[in-house]
Amino acid sequence: TAGANGWLRAEGERFVDERGDTVRLFGTNLTAAACFPDPAQAGPLARHLARLGCNIVRLHFLDNQWGPGVPSLVPPSNNPGRDGLQADALARLDRFLAELKAAGVRVNLNLHVGRHYPGWQEPLPQFSKGTGQFLPGDIAELKTYARLLLEHVNPHTGIALKDDPAIPILEISNEDSLVNDPWWATTAPEPVASELRRQWNKWLLDNQRDAAALRRDWGEYTGATGPELAPPLANWMVERHGGSASTLVAAEGASTVRWQATQPGQAAWHIQLNSGKLPVDPSKCYRVAFRARSETGNRITLSATQAGGAWENLGLGEELGLTGGWQEFSFRWFPSRVDPAAGSRFVLSLANKTGLVDLAAFSCREDSPGYLLAGQTPEAGTIPLPAAGAPAVVRRDYLAFLAEVEIKFARTIRGFLKEELGCKALVADTQVMFGGVLGARREGVVSDFIDNHGYWHHPS
Numbered sequence: 001t002a003g004a005n006g007w008l009r010a011e012g013e014r015f016v017d018e019r020g021d022t023v024r025l026f027g028t029n030l031t032a033a034a035c036f037p038d039p040a041q042a043g044p045l046a047r048h049l050a051r052l053g054c055n056i057v058r059l060h061f062l063d064n065q066w067g068p069g070v071p072s073l074v075p076p077s078n079n080p081g082r083d084g085l086q087a088d089a090l091a092r093l094d095r096f097l098a099e100l101k102a103a104g105v106r107v108n109l110n111l112h113v114g115r116h117y118p119g120w121q122e123p124l125p126q127f128s129k130g131t132g133q134f135l136p137g138d139i140a141e142l143k144t145y146a147r148l149l150l151e152h153v154n155p156h157t158g159i160a161l162k163d164d165p166a167i168p169i170l171e172i173s174n175e176d177s178l179v180n181d182p183w184w185a186t187t188a189p190e191p192v193a194s195e196l197r198r199q200w201n202k203w204l205l206d207n208q209r210d211a212a213a214l215r216r217d218w219g220e221y222t223g224a225t226g227p228e229l230a231p232p233l234a235n236w237m238v239e240r241h242g243g244s245a246s247t248l249v250a251a252e253g254a255s256t257v258r259w260q261a262t263q264p265g266q267a268a269w270h271i272q273l274n275s276g277k278l279p280v281d282p283s284k285c286y287r288v289a290f291r292a293r294s295e296t297g298n299r300i301t302l303s304a305t306q307a308g309g310a311w312e313n314l315g316l317g318e319e320l321g322l323t324g325g326w327q328e329f330s331f332r333w334f335p336s337r338v339d340p341a342a343g344s345r346f347v348l349s350l351a352n353k354t355g356l357v358d359l360a361a362f363s364c365r366e367d368s369p370g371y372l373l374a375g376q377t378p379e380a381g382t383i384p385l386p387a388a389g390a391p392a393v394v395r396r397d398y399l400a401f402l403a404e405v406e407i408k409f410a411r412t413i414r415g416f417l418k419e420e421l422g423c424k425a426l427v428a429d430t431q432v433m434f435g436g437v438l439g440a441r442r443e444g445v446v447s448d449f450i451d452n453h454g455y456w457h458h459p460s
Helices: 039-051 087-102 136-150 194-205 211-218 390-418 436-446
Strands: 009-011 015-016 027-031 056-060 105-112 169-173 235-239 245-250 256-263 271-274 285-293 299-306 311-320 327-335 346-349 355-367 426-428
Touching: 039 087, 087 105, 105 136, 136 169, 136 390, 169 390, 194 390, 211 390, 235 245, 285 299, 299 327, 311 327, 327 355, 346 355, 390 426, 390 436
Parallel strands: 027 056, 056 105, 105 169, 169 426
Antiparallel strands: 009 015, 235 271, 245 256, 256 355, 271 346, 285 327, 285 355, 299 311, 299 346
16 A cells, blocks of 8 residues: 555655655646546546556646536635634545555645635735735645645545555645746735735844945936937837737827737737837836726736847736726836847736727936835835846845745744644655755745746647
8 A cells, every 4th residue: 555664754865765765656637627637437447547557646626616516625615723724625535545545546635726815806816825824814724724734634644644654645735936926916805915024124124234234235226317218109000910900090199009909819919019229228217107008997908128139028018908088107227138129118918808999198217226215114014025127136025025025924834834733745845846946945944845846848
């Protein structure tokens, strides 16, 4: 049976069992409903996997909430602290875990994968990824769920899941990183943004980044200067790709236009406007501003990219939700990866959605390089969450903060699993590539082993 030789542990570059023998794992991923087979199918499935040579399976999306007909451990009320886990799904899981163990197939159990925590709302990241690392309520929900699941005694084995060496691997939160997408929180609803902002200001003070230090290193903002660099909107170029159809018509002179898309293309970038090449100096800061509205409720993306070559982003990327009334948008932009040979440009994209958007008064002017506005201090808790266009020195501090938030979260949950629940399983926080080099640092200092998985034939 699986786990007959005790728990696995990481020893150098290998997994070993309690006898010290090297264990190599080969298996597959089971997702959502596949984790909860009909009781009559659980045994044949487990034995079939074993015949194929699998000695482990990864049970993924146990906590999905995809609607009726798809089993989930999270009850419909989405409050396991009150209601416990869904009994029918748990009964199926118990039977399957017992059959896998009997067939010699270990289990990698995922904790947070596909659950929106209570209070989740658009436009927060899907499945509460990111928020689950810093919102106290989300962290408490994960602990409650983990306790209910791992302290549960499987009636078929007589062993709590946390005590069963046939379940030697736990993943905390699948594909989850604040560092991987650090800028969404600037437009997050309350209380999400305010909680992260509170922690950001506290981190600054805890790391000797008081008001005097920030004024010295970040500088103070004194306003926009310099001539207009952006051409009138009526002179922007309409890009149509993949069979898309869109038109640009000047509505009130060259400064206001109506952009209408009537046919989508094949990819997200197939409906867009671009400004043409702009004279951009990577040593300077710019203020980019415009007004927009959409009777059809479209979202638009503003980005700055190379106008050729590798077409890389130049440090500006904002996704904006529009309403039927005029809204003013303004961003500070510190260009990065400017390629003089390729040139630089602005791009407005409709993400391949049809609809109607009015645009007005697009402007790009050289701006003061300082960041702090009058009255902004960490002592008062008024330092904002930086956007993608913040100065490099501000982005550096913010990424250092987010990296510490991730590590603190991973250590908190790992400590809860190991010390409070007494789990002996190997624990990985999340996939190492989420967070880039900071993700590698996070996993290296927290996780028992490094997880870097991929899908060679993903369902979608």
